[in-house]
Amino acid sequence: MNAPDRPAPSLQGQCHCGAVRLTLPAAPEKATDCNCSLCRRVGALWVYYDFGTVQVEGHPEHTEAYVWGDRTLRTVRCRHCGIATHWEPLEPKEGSRHGVNLRNFDPALRERVLVRRFDGADTWTFIE
Ligand SMILES: [Zn+2]
Secondary structure, eight states, X not given: OOOTTSOOOOSEEEOSSSSSEEEOSSOOSEEEEEOSTTHHHHTOOEEEEEXXXXXXXXXXXXXXEEOOTTOSEEEEEETTTOOEEEEEESSOOTTOEEEEEGGXXXXXXXXXXXXXXEOTTTTOSEEO
């Protein structure tokens, strides 16, 4: 997996058209594949960081957001190409996190993470 001659994958990603660009503070170790009614449609792989540590360019000027359920977060997508880029808390506070869609990054990052399946549709626990 981690062959020494392979350079570390870039921590910069972008939506399909490039209007929204994201830079992670560190390579993720785990990603979440959630089966809730939203995530199973988006098909995102979520990686989580402390809110504010991910650099997001082109947001909100090139984005649209969707809020549902208990209305604690907004799922953000590019308003041009429609690709879901991240979600963020509606009311950020100490300890808030946001999620970034790892699908917008170099596939080599995906290859290096442990993907955990999360049962957001029903039990709200990880399916090991
Ligand atoms: Zn785009």
